[in-house]
Amino acid sequence: MSSWGFALRKIRNIILYRWAYMCPLNSWRVKMHRRRGCHIGKNTYIGMHCILDNAYPEYIYIGDNVSLAGEVTVIAHSNPYAHFSPVVESKVAPVEIKDGAWIGAKAIILTGCVIGENAIVSAGTVVDKDVPDYSLAKGNPMKIIANFESLMK
Numbered sequence: 001m002s003s004w005g006f007a008l009r010k011i012r013n014i015i016l017y018r019w020a021y022m023c024p025l026n027s028w029r030v031k032m033h034r035r036r037g038c039h040i041g042k043n044t045y046i047g048m049h050c051i052l053d054n055a056y057p058e059y060i061y062i063g064d065n066v067s068l069a070g071e072v073t074v075i076a077h078s079n080p081y082a083h084f085s086p087v088v089e090s091k092v093a094p095v096e097i098k099d100g101a102w103i104g105a106k107a108i109i110l111t112g113c114v115i116g117e118n119a120i121v122s123a124g125t126v127v128d129k130d131v132p133d134y135s136l137a138k139g140n141p142m143k144i145i146a147n148f149e150s151l152m153k
Helices: 005-024 026-036
Strands: 060-062 096-097 135-136 143-147
Touching: 005 026
Parallel strands: 060 096
Antiparallel strands: 135 143
C-alpha cells in the first residue's frame, strides 16, 4: 500500500471513529465501526462514547447479542515509548468478546483478552486477562466473582 493509501485509510478511520463516538443511533454506530474494520456480530449494542481501538480496529471481534454500555474502552495494541521497552512490551493482539457478553459502563478491555460467552464484566472493571464463559468479573485488578453457568442452562 502506498503512503497515500495508508494516510487516507487512517483519516477515514479517524473520521468514522469520531462520528461513531458521538452518534445517538446504535445501528449507525455499529455500521461505522464495521466500516472502520471492527468485526461486529448481529443484534449487538455499542453504547455512546465507546472507544474501539483507533490504530487496529480490525483486531476487535465482537460476537452476536453483545452489549457494551457507554464509555467502554477496547484496546488491541500497546505501544509504549522506547525507554520503557525493558519493562513493558509493545504488542498488537486481538480482543474477542464472545456471543451474549455484557460489558458494564466505563470498563476497559486490554490487549489480547477474551471475554467468554454470556460473561458479565462489571462497570469500571479493567480486564487484563481472559474472562471465562458464564462468569462475572469485576474490579481493578479484575477478579472472577462468580460462575453462573448452572443458572443459565
